[in-house]
Amino acid sequence: MTKHRALSEEALLLVAQRFSVLAEPMRLRLIQALFDGEKNVSELVTLTEGTQANVSRHLQTLTAAHILARRKEGLQVYYKIADPTIPRLCEVVCGAIEKQLAKQAGAFTAGR
Amino acid sequence: MTKHRALSEEALLLVAQRFSVLAEPMRLRLIQALFDGEKNVSELVTLTEGTQANVSRHLQTLTAAHILARRKEGLQVYYKIADPTIPRLCEVVCGAIEKQLAKQAGAFTAGR
DNA sequence: CAAGTATATGCGTATATGCTCATATAAAGT
């Protein structure tokens, strides 16, 4: 078990910002699309069914947060997941949601 | 290692919502204040230096997200962390940020 | 039942942010 020291106000803000970056469905779609490796913008536009402008913006947000990394190759720009903690983070959250939904589902049948 | 299946659009939304709940500094302050156990609203108002109305609202948001649990005792309402994955989540994010800052700090002194 | 205390909530405002359209930039080919 790790000890919890209180976070400074500044650290708290950074944590909030990081969660905030992950709090958009389109950005999660992009992250998910990159789980199996690097892709360029056009591919991501197709996969996520978003507009080019919007995808580009979100990619920038994710890159600025150091969650993705950018590599330019000729006309294309390739993005990949740069932060190794992202998969684990998603796993933890998904697990929590699954448990929560299971509990709620159980509440319906618990009486019978 | 857990396998990654693609998340449904609905699941994606739930994940985004959950991150969104954690994306507010005041809510993180509240969570942090509750790491060492149950507290009532007045105590939380004092600890976080927020207004009573604002603290109350954020507590409601956190409770609706099943992150906190509410227990009423007389006039007071006690809140505690209900979701056991929250501490781990915070650890992972803090770790990622620390690494990121360390790397950025290193970039300044790397040349010498 | 009146008064006091702890918590919740309705409402208005300010700010942030996601989206779209149009256009700019950058690199490649002709």
Add this chain to the structure above:
DNA sequence: ACTTTATATGAGCATATACGCATATACTTG
């Protein structure tokens, strides 16, 4: 140099949400 293709970005609009103020609700005590 001009055109084409891939990506980024400026501007405007629409929506969400955090906050403060005032007030409502819930419970306790006299």
